[in-house]
Amino acid sequence: MPLSSKAGQQATGSLAQHQLSDPLPSDLLGQRLCEIFGRYLWCSIYADVPEGGSQKAKWYTQKRYPLKNRVLWRDWQDAARLVGVRPGHQTLYALLDIDINSPYHPNQDKGAIARIEAALETIGITRTIRIRSSWSEGIHLYLPLPELVNTFNLAVALKNCLVPQGFTLKQGHLECFPNVKAYGNFIKTEYLAHRLPLQPASGSCLLNEAFSPTSHKLSAFLDQWEMAATGQDILVLQQALPLARKNRFKQVRNRLNKVESWKQDLETVLAEGWTGFSQTNQLLKEFGCYGHVFLGHSGEALVDFICQRATASPGYEKWCRHQREIRMRSRVWAIAIEKYYWPLGSYGKAPKEPATATDTFNHQRAQAAQESIQAAVQQLKALDQLPEKATARAQAVRKMQAFLGASSSSLETLYKAINKALWHPDTDIGTLETTVINEVSRDLEAKEGNEQPDIDPPEPLYNRELRTKEKIMKGLGCGNDEFLSPQT
Template identity: 45%
Template sequence: MTASIGWGEESRRAPRSEPLPADPTGQRLCEIFGHYPWNFIRADLPDDATAKAAWTTVKDYPLRPRVLWNHWQDANQLIGVRFTHDTRYALLDLDAGGDYCTADGVAQIRAALETIGITRTLLLRSSWSGGLHLYIPFAELVNTFNLAVALKECFKAQGFRLQAGQLEIFPNVKAYGVQTFIEYMGHRLPLQPCSGSCLLDDDLNPIGDSLARFFWLWDGAAGHQDMDTLRHAMKIGRDNHRKRPKRRNHPVASWRHDLDLEITEGWTAYGQTNHLLKTIACYGRVFEGLQGQALIDYTLRIALHCPGYEQYCRHQHDIERKVIAWARAVEGYYWPLGTTPTRDTRHPKNNLVPFNQRQSESAQHRIRAAYTNLEQTGELPEQITARAKAIAQAARVSQQTLYKHLRLWHPEHQEGVIAIAASFLAPEEAISEAILESLDSPKIKELHPSERNMKGEALCAGELRSDTNSFTPGRGVRGDEVAFPQKAEPSAYDLDLHEQIQHQIRSLGWSGDTIRQFIADRFESKRWSELTEDERFLLLYHLRVLDSLEAGEPADVTAQDPSPINR
């Protein structure tokens, strides 16, 4: 980040020959606050004096000195300006209802400022709402960005909460724009007529609203600042800002920073109310340790002071009801940092394990029952292949599941003799047999190597042909591959998982074409044999969701797309 002149800023600087107002007080106002005329802010004076003004940025033209003075005198509108690369002042905004909008809070802030050489400030009421503005004048120009960093480091080191609704610093520590110039935040001008702004004493009592007296106090305060100490603090703050790592490693610190950033930005468009209310309540619950009515009050106060609330929030008529709902929801889900969790956070990483166990036990029970029934009726075949087929049909299990439990029906294994080679099918045979069992048998077609992969691809009889002119110089006689494609080693095949997928397909009553299309739609046109084990788990999840919804029509269920968030 840099505090140097951003691209485009120098060309937009107001010419030095701009004519000033005839009024000496107006001239002084323009000399201090009219240093940067671009992208000024304005708002109509609200009918309700305590309501928040709807500020807008004027980008079409610069605010000339005489126009600035004229707008300041207009009692029907409010006017505000932004900082440029150098400044003669800083401003602290203490919102009404915040922790620092009291005489004691102001005294604490002034004591903190003295540690970096700022010994004099001007205290004003910002508007009829009761917020406070603390002006920090200087007798010379200082670097805006370095000043912003020094103030931020000063307050953070002493434990002040820098956020909207509490304490905000103008100029702010803005980001550096690579592709576009980023402006400093704008602030309203002091002591505008009918705005409610006035000078205050140390006990927050009004002592007048004269702009001339304001500048008289301004000059006295500016001459008493310890500029050597301030320049040293600005250098240290800037160096620390450069050295600080851009990314935080601790997840809690990162989360807190992200929440604070969301709250500081506030509303930037319509449709953000629920998200921001939840964010504010979460911050108050976790990092402020609030609960009950205190959490509700905190969420409401911060929301009402967030930027863009008046302009974009469409729930202002029922904001209290929504705040109460979100505060209660957040309180039931989150807990203060460092305390005992109020809910059970232990979730099984794989909720398929209990289901697999139940399915396996059910399959074994059916195999035993089928074997006993066939044996008692004298219909149990002696030949192993015929016996396996009869038991699988009676027990409604696949050949894979049946061969997984050989001890329940196979004569050679019922006596305890274990033959490992007979207990597993070859991976490709298992896949083929499982798919053929769960899907309708496709038409038998001849297999021919494809042009690129030389893998078997089914072609209809009418498509069989031999092209003797297919040789191209670019490909050569070997084709596109630099080496002959080898068949990939098959991954470990989960027979139990396949059994569950078959069960769901039978439960849905789908045909082979339907499940093939379903797999292609969900997994980027892949076929069953191309799915990884993780993708087969995901396929099982999709089938269970559809089965639970009792979706009987394949055309309807294939249009569903469960969110991966709920996976």
């Protein structure tokens, strides 16, 4: 159907109030096309026309600069190139995309599109344009509007209109343009893009009520567009748009509160257990938070809960490198968690740290280090691989600790008086008590200036913060691997 002079004048008049700042092409058809689809030309998409009709186009996004209206019209006329756009803040239309394999395609359900159109009438959209999107025989259902509307409000209204009627909005089934996009705090998020209709050699054409091809001419499409836009019940739509957005805010407020959401997140994370190395500390913390906050465990009961849940979790035996010391680590995390969290419903603050809490925590770490050193020395003796010289022995002990699944003690820790007696060549592990007393005494005398210590402890190889510091426990820090143990 050729474009009539009267239709052209009507189109120009109806869109005159929405003039574009970018110069339009001289061709009247190009002007009308750009009036509709050229309002936001950032992040346009393009692709070469596939050689075979069954092949999918490989789309690219132009992010460097916005397209120009005259370039858009030139590209639309290019039979070897496909072009597409996306909505901006305001739009004159919406589009529903129904894939050839969608359950709503006429091949699968002849009445589905009629039900979609009936649902759209509830928000004032009473006219649609049916076109075949490409040679793939998918269907694009255009929803022309007589005036600009807020794009996000329209997206929400369409979703709220279709989903309660049983339609599923997802790729490959039924896609909505504009989509209900996420809000970007720091980076602007764009609406989804779609191809332009009726491009030459693209396979796109108008369809009748029986979904049979009728015309591939742009003029016929634009004439149908003008009639459909004029026939919409804009008063009903204007009432539906702000109401849809208001209802969306209510739904957001009525969603799970933060505590319930945190609980579900913990359950999701803990259900899969270990999936690789270096996950023990994080999972023990999550087990502890769940047991203390949501189940009310504390003290030894919390230690038992963490240990039992950890050892019964998937992947524990395969991936956890701390199985020999899992209860000790469970105890350390239980103590730390009770310091920063409290059981749900207690309506209080986390219990204040008792006077001996720091001493208890340090004692647990010191005891774990001593047990690890003793185990390493015993293993080296059993293998007859315990070096005679102090430096070589210290390195051997640290390597054996790692081999046995524990964290390697720093040289500073090894040379502490109580630990030095467990491995140093000058000491006898069988007379530990006497040796420790002598070492401590000599250190005290050295501090008083009576004599110098035999050996100055070397500087530590690493200075790391504890994973149980407040900023890490509350998720405010530890974004750097330098705080993590090599074995954790």
